[in-house]
Amino acid sequence: MRRKLAAGNWKMNGLRANLGEIEALIAAHPAPECEVLICPPYTLVSAAADLVKGRIAIGGQNCHPQISGAYTGGISARMLKDAGASHVILGHSERRADRFESDELVHAKSTTAISEGLIAIICVGETERERDRGATLDVISSQLKGSLPLNASGASLVIAYEPIWAIGSGRTPTLEQIAEVHDFMRAEMVKKFGDDGEEIRLLYGGSVKPSNAADIFTVSNVDGALVGGASLLASDFGAIVAALEAS
Template sequence: MARKFFVGGNFKSNGTVASIKSIIEHLNNAKLNPNVEVAIAPPAIYLLLANEITRKDIAIAAQNIFDKGNGAYTGEISAEQLKDAGIHWVLIGHSERRALLGESDKFIASKTKAALAQGLSVILCIGESLEQREAGVTIDVVTSQLAAVAEEVSDWSKIVVAYEPVWAIGTGKVATTAQAQEVHAAIRAWLKENVSEKAAEETRILYGGSVTDKNSKELAQQPDVDGFLVGGASLKPAFVDIINSAA
């Protein structure tokens, strides 16, 4: 079964009403490869605006949820609320939240379970630090992050895995195509051994980390790279070229 190429745009904590409208207008008018699934993740305050004005073949994703349901959780957004608002995707486990807010593998797994329970689709972010890369434990790190989710989740059909080496996020550094392919292949092998052959064959594994229109075409040619999770470049017109790089 061929895996449909997937490109996500993580706006992070960027944007205004005017700039979000401008970015979306550019996407709405662009000629996008119909064989690529696209999702954009604006800040929470702009989710409803984005969902209202974005063309329907582009999904809207939240950047985070809480693992509890509705209740006395000031400042949090529940999976139930996203579902009610017509937001069907959510990013979970981004390295910035792991590092800056101390989100543990267990907490990320719990949030993934909560999202799936409401029928949401998840972009599950994993990745190693520079220190871990230099220590030669990259595969151990990313598979332990996956293992935490596997303890809570058996059905991976609504999960897209995004491998984002922390040392390459926002730094301008990019894993070489060989480095990216090596880790992606190891992730797929781990899924086959620890989840199921079906999950290994069907789960899309994205690369993220300073992806631009300059490096996306070469990365897209790797057999286990099924798309991208794009940060800063998703705010720019070149995001369209990244989406179309799978051609």
């Protein structure tokens, strides 16, 4: 049975003063039925982990493929784990685009992250042009093939489907379009990992808000959400957590 996951990606937002939002979220949802995860910027991971004391999960937004070494500015999976993180987002489209992060690099990072005991959340998704020319499933298939780690299990891997055109835009695919991709990803997971593929959680991400979350959570093979903007305020993210719990 897959435990649902509400994951918040703060991206490059958040100062120490914003840790109060995490406190408010926990106060409003002290014993959530679903797993709740906040991925703040690196600078807040340790403080957030100390604050939550295991009541919700804390994650990173990226890590280096190596464990340590002469990589100025790099943050390793081992460092994230040491700081109290349990998850790490990898291959977000904002990194694939801005940092030219390839499937091969996401594969290396996710393999290391899982070896270090983190849960890897691998992001995939098509551009609007790719959707318009009917290439969505081909793009997802190729990203999955290139990015998946060597060593995944149902417990250590999460896939987030984030259509690039839906991120931060206020636009979302239709429920049928989300279902098509999620059903496809489930089949791909089972093809690659056998029965374990049934345990891998599949998140939808891209303009998830309190107003559309409940509908999105009705879609088959949607096991939760990866939320950007609406995860910054406890009131908004709490409403999404509540919608997931009710689904």
